[in-house]
Amino acid sequence: MTFDIKTIGILGSGTMGSGIAQLCAQQGYEAQLYDIDQALLDNAFRRIEASLQKAVEKGKLAAEQVPLVLGRLTVHTQLSDLAGCDVVIEAIPEDLALKQDIFKQLDSLCKPETILASNTSSLSITALGGATKRPQQVAGLHFFNPVPVMKLVEVIRGQRTSDETMNALTGFAESLGKTAVIAKDTPGFIVNRVARPFYGEALKMLGEHGSNPDMLKTIDTVMREAGGFKMGPFELMDLIGIDVNFAVTQSVWSAYFQLSRYRPHPIQQRMVHAGLLGRKTGEGFYQYES
């Protein structure tokens, strides 16, 4: 590591951003959470407080730690407040133009040593680095949802990312108690690429057996019981959100210029059009009690 990492900026106070901010603060880092709207930040702060309280109830966190952790967490609506951060992790919506714009702003605001990282799950790290004058200090740091539970972080090397940046971020991810894997900047990185057939083939089989009312359950049952997966493909799509899964599929497919292996399935699109997005809407491939 070329310098000590102490202060972490996190952009975006959604599920991933607030999860990452909480994790950083819990592991002793100063976490500065940024969003455009104070109300969103207040909301995120309350969620983090509640999550810490839950951890105390479960005996996973000492009660006296709560004020200390919260003391290491600040919220900001001015991007310039994050100028002194050692690492900034961007977790804003998956829109390349939006992300490139904020990377450009960060590049001009932040101190020269700051590493700019993105939590994107499928956009190009190289394209984000290209929006800055410090592409060697731009990398991917891809956490998984829920952040406190999932042990993995993918550290993504863009076309021009330096070894120093990769080493610093790998060490940082490990200091958060995560297992870091290194991936080259390619569409979907490791997990979102290799997992595509789990959904794609299940959807294709479902489509081909359209008149079989049991096919969906049969596929999930086989994958759980014969395969040993914790959830079948349709159960997992319902949990992830059919819209989210569809968006990742489309993103990888278009990043590979319509390679047929990654082709989305019309069933996914139909579910999205119908507003049947999975657990979060009470119905997806299965029905859930609200």
Place this chain on the structure above:
Amino acid sequence: MNLDADNVLILGDPADPMVLQWKNYCETAGMSTTLYLDPENTPAPEDIPFTVLLNTNVEVPFFHLHHLPDSLYEALDVECLFLSNCLAETPTSSAAEIDNDRCLVGYSAIGLYVGNPVVEIASAVQTDARFLHKAHRFLEQLGLRAIEVPETPGLVLGRILAMLVNEATSALMEDVASPEDVDTAMKLGTNYPFGPLAWADLVGLDVILATLNHLEDTYGDDRYCAMPLLRQKVDAGKLGRKAGEGFYSYHPEHARRSL
């Protein structure tokens, strides 16, 4: 029809660990078994009629059912169940190769490679419902859970697993990550029970390749085209654990990872 199986003829290579596993299941259930490898070197079994013919071969053309000698058919019970591995050939096309086509049921036992006692079974178009019932009963006698699935190339788990392995192989070819990191990422990032590459080594890269070839033949879609690296490993005999090397090496001197 007597549903209980008592005498099982197993077609397959005795060096294949899966063949021995089936033999074990049958004998533990109190059935007698005969392994049948090669019509030229193994005398056709006689005297006792076989009630189940279990074809474990994934894709050795020599073993395709229509290559079996007449003497072997004469050793079968008239109501003998043909339970045939259908990772690389659909039950319907397998049944079309034999005279008593109504007796054939397809199966896939990918779960057994990782200790999950679950077998997928699929009827051919020609299958008589009584033989599907007999297949259920036979597997139940072995202590295995049968899940009935419609005929689809590679059946459910074989198809999805083969495609996961192929995708992981394409990631290796593109140098996205090391084999270890690919497997770690899939276990920790999305809770897979095994990394796809280590899983392929357990099942056999030849089995994965045969399943992909079957899918590609069926659909004529390059979506299913097996990655050159996978073909290369199979050509070089690096079939996975059973060969001492696949995506990982299992030779004692560099025994390095546990699943």
